[in-house]
Amino acid sequence: MELPLLHLALVGTPNSGKTSLFNALTGSRQKVANYPGVTVERKEGFFVTPLGRQVSIVDLPGTYSLRGRSPDEEITRDFVLGKASGEIVPDLVLCVADSTNLRLTIRLLLELKRTGRPLVLVLNMFDIANRRGISVDVDRLAKELGVPVVTSIAVRKGGTADLLKLTDEISAKLAAEPQPNNWRALSVSELRATQREADRIISDCVSLPARPDTLTARIDAIVLHPVGGLIVLALILFVMFQAVFAWAQPLMELLQSGFDALGEFVHATLPAGLLQSFLQNGVISGVGSVIVFLPQIIIIFLFILLLEDFGYMARAAFLMDRIMGGAGLHGRAFIPLLSSFACAIPGIMATRVIDNKRDRLTTILIAPLMTCSARIPVYTLIISAFIPATDVLGFINLQGLVMFGLYAAGITSALAVSFLIKFFMLRDYAPAPFMLELPDYKVPRLKSIAIGIFTRAKMFLQRAGTTIFSMMVLIWFLASFPQPPAGSTEPAIDFSLAAIIGKAIEPLLAPVGFNWQIAVALIPGMAAREVAVAALGTVYAIEGGKEAAEQIGQVLATKWSLATALSMLAWYIFAPQCASTLAVIRRETGSWGWMAATFTYMLVLAYAASLLTYNAAVALGAG
Amino acid sequence: MTDTHDMRREMPLGLAQRGYTGVIQHLAAKEAGSALSDIELESRLIELGFVEGARVEVLHEGLVGRDPIAVRVDNITIAVRRREAMAIIVA
Ligand SMILES: Nc1nc2c(ncn2[C@@H]2O[C@H](COP(=O)(O)OP(=O)(O)OP(=O)(O)O)[C@@H](O)[C@H]2O)c(=O)[nH]1
Ligand SMILES: [Mg+2]
Numbered sequence: 001m002e003l004p005l006l007h008l009a010l011v012g013t014p015n016s017g018k019t020s021l022f023n024a025l026t027g028s029r030q031k032v033a034n035y036p037g038v039t040v041e042r043k044e045g046f047f048v049t050p051l052g053r054q055v056s057i058v059d060l061p062g063t064y065s066l067r068g069r070s071p072d073e074e075i076t077r078d079f080v081l082g083k084a085s086g087e088i089v090p091d092l093v094l095c096v097a098d099s100t101n102l103r104l105t106i107r108l109l110l111e112l113k114r115t116g117r118p119l120v121l122v123l124n125m126f127d128i129a130n131r132r133g134i135s136v137d138v139d140r141l142a143k144e145l146g147v148p149v150v151t152s153i154a155v156r157k158g159g160t161a162d163l164l165k166l167t168d169e170i171s172a173k174l175a176a177e178p179q180p181n182n183w184r185a186l187s188v189s190e191l192r193a194t195q196r197e198a199d200r201i202i203s204d205c206v207s208l209p210a211r212p213d214t215l216t217a218r219i220d221a222i223v224l225h226p227v228g229g230l231i232v233l234a235l236i237l238f239v240m241f242q243a244v245f246a247w248a249q250p251l252m253e254l255l256q257s258g259f260d261a262l263g264e265f266v267h268a269t270l271p272a273g274l275l276q277s278f279l280q281n282g283v284i285s286g287v288g289s290v291i292v293f294l295p296q297i298i299i300i301f302l303f304i305l306l307l308e309d310f311g312y313m314a315r316a317a318f319l320m321d322r323i324m325g326g327a328g329l330h331g332r333a334f335i336p337l338l339s340s341f342a343c344a345i346p347g348i349m350a351t352r353v354i355d356n357k358r359d360r361l362t363t364i365l366i367a368p369l370m371t372c373s374a375r376i377p378v379y380t381l382i383i384s385a386f387i388p389a390t391d392v393l394g395f396i397n398l399q400g401l402v403m404f405g406l407y408a409a410g411i412t413s414a415l416a417v418s419f420l421i422k423f424f425m426l427r428d429y430a431p432a433p434f435m436l437e438l439p440d441y442k443v444p445r446l447k448s449i450a451i452g453i454f455t456r457a458k459m460f461l462q463r464a465g466t467t468i469f470s471m472m473v474l475i476w477f478l479a480s481f482p483q484p485p486a487g488s489t490e491p492a493i494d495f496s497l498a499a500i501i502g503k504a505i506e507p508l509l510a511p512v513g514f515n516w517q518i519a520v521a522l523i524p525g526m527a528a529r530e531v532a533v534a535a536l537g538t539v540y541a542i543e544g545g546k547e548a549a550e551q552i553g554q555v556l557a558t559k560w561s562l563a564t565a566l567s568m569l570a571w572y573i574f575a576p577q578c579a580s581t582l583a584v585i586r587r588e589t590g591s592w593g594w595m596a597a598t599f600t601y602m603l604v605l606a607y608a609a610s611l612l613t614y615n616a617a618v619a620l621g622a623g
Numbered sequence: 624m625t626d627t628h629d630m631r632r633e634m635p636l637g638l639a640q641r642g643y644t645g646v647i648q649h650l651a652a653k654e655a656g657s658a659l660s661d662i663e664l665e666s667r668l669i670e671l672g673f674v675e676g677a678r679v680e681v682l683h684e685g686l687v688g689r690d691p692i693a694v695r696v697d698n699i700t701i702a703v704r705r706r707e708a709m710a711i712i713v714a
Contacts, residue, residue, distance in 0.1 A: 069667075195672070220683060224693060226683075318685065321685060321690075325687075430658035438693060
């Protein structure tokens with residue numbers, strides 16, 4: 001007889017290893033990192049137990065209680081209580097604990113017992129507990145709590161064997177009769193009594209560390225030093241942005257020469273005509289010009305993943321709390337904003353951990369101003385074409401410095417916008433509290449870093465193959481048709497639709513120094529920022545005609561003035577050129593209005609910044 | 624309350640310097656002046672382990688106004704602002 005699907009749910013305090021367990025059991029690759037509040041969504045996965053039972057397991061955001069104080073915690077509460085309409089209540093709740101820190105989880109477990117759901121306490125990170133000399137009397141703990149207890153090491157092969165075995169045992173004898181749900185939000189005195197009860201049970205069953213984590217204490221002495229800590233943070237960010245520029249260069253050049261060779265090969269082997277032009281100008285010059293930036297994207301993700309896995313993110317939030325508070329931002333906004341350097345979309349999702357609605361909204365509105373990795377191609381292209389690669393002070397690469405300046409401009413303007421929001425809209429605002437667990441440091445795990453980078457690289461290439469490619473086909477088509485009348489002497493592209501459209505918009509953008517080619521590139525650039533680079537690649541390649549083997553950077557250096565280049569950089573600091581980000585803003589704020597507001601304010605800032613930059617540059621003689 | 628604790632003056636954790644160690648005596652959410660309601664603040668503090676009898680140590684302070692503080696509560700470290708820490712009476 002086929003047994004029905006068994007439904008499990010992973011519940012527990014933040015950072016206890018729920019997602020690691022989920023990944024270990026189901027073979028998924030959901031995001032794991034060493035700070036509280038990584039998971040902000042519900043994720044379902046499937047596996048089969050050793051005895052062949054089909055299981056559906058749901059990973060949930062971490063929470064300290066079922067009260068649901070922030071959007072992520074509400075997801076957990078609603079799932080456990082079966083509140084979400086049409087939801088199945090889980091057959092078995094796995095309450096996951098960090099074994100080195102049982103107090104809060106055991107209180108949560110006592111609260112979970114009131115829901116009437118069958119429970120298991122999973123003592124995860126048991127390897128760390130062992131190393132620290134924490135010993136747990138598992139049998140006694142199970143007896144005192146009245147629920148089965150099992151140990152696990154989510155990040156080690158076979159570390160979930162006991163849990164799997166227990167799942168089989170329990171699922172065989174799960175009561176058909178559901179227990180009544182007696183849960184209601186605990187009053188303060190109940191909460192206190194529950195914590196006391198939890199502490200009593202722990203003192204009976206757990207003998208505490210003979211060896212506390214001195215490594216974390218020693219690192220924190222430097223990293224959380226009031227002054228030293230801020231210097232370290234600034235240094236980390238500076239090295240990160242320099243590295244994006246300096247370290248990636250050799251690899252990028254390699255990729256570039258590969259694409260150049262491919263372009264020449266196509267040019268040489270195919271007969272001149274539409275197919276040759278499509279492959280060489282549309283695909284290779286267009287899509288290829290974006291793929292070249294893969295090494296830079298990987299480097300920025302490498303840095304962010306390392307910081308996340310090490311346990312630094314929560315520290316950075318601690319250091320920045322009051323400083324960001326001056327600009328009207330909450331300390332918890334730091335992690336979402338830092339992840340926005342990779343991409344604003346996960347950054348905006350991560351704001352779910354912020355419980356105060358206004359703090360969350362402000363963070364969402366400014367997250368797109370953080371320099372996301374899609375801007376890197378645009379910045380790099382223009383910087384390498386216009387800024388000499390000289391050294392400043394002997395060791396700082398000038399191009400890297402300009403890159404750092406662009407990042408800094410993004411951060412500064414985000415803080416300024418947040419300050420204005422606070423000043424004009426949220427005047428009666430009292431600062432919401434900042435309370436955040438600072439987890440012990442962990443050595444970053446090579447495998448999870450590798451998986452993280454691989455996933456990101458794959459996404460980037462997929463985008464190049466889908467969004468960017470289809471935009472390129474469009475641009476190539478617009479730039480190639482209609483073909484010039486026979487015998488005309490002007491460049492063929494001047495007769496194309498692209499030129500007609502571009503020249504129609506040009507007057508709007510002329511005050512900021514953009515020519516018609518840029519105007520055309522900005523339109524498909526709405527789909528995603530990098531598309532603009534690809535579009536420029538295609539347009540200039542077609543315009544260049546036969547000798548188009550030239551790299552796009554070299555073409556720009558001859559066709560644009562320095563003022564235009566700087567204006568374009570200023571534009572991209574602000575421009576709302578990303579349809580997916582706007583869609584996520586709509587979803588997360590639940591409002592078209594906020595999406596429109598973001599779009600408008602960013603567009604206005606972009607235009608103003610470009611106007612200012614262009615005119616200043618022209619006045620200084622860079623026109 | 625034990626004798627050793629009677630010897631020490633009760634004070635809010637929000638006024639403690641770096642290096643301070645003590646034991647939580649009680650919570651006084653009303654006095655804190657937090658943006659949260661008394662009940663909400665008290666609940667959150669308890670949920671993070673700030674209950675009577677817990678040992679606390681102030682490990683680190685921020686730069687601006689020595690705020691926030693990183694507090695060791697038994698064997699975990701929690702960052703809180705001094706404003707909310709005013710609700711935690713220690714000795
Ligand atoms: N040594 C060790 N590390 C673990 C174990 N389980 C998880 N970790 C690490 O603990 C950290 C947190 O793991 P996650 O799986 O992201 O925790 P989570 O409970 O999903 O966290 P939230 O989604 O923020 O609630 C990561 O750095 C993991 O690599 C374990 O059993 N042993
Ligand atoms: Mg998780």
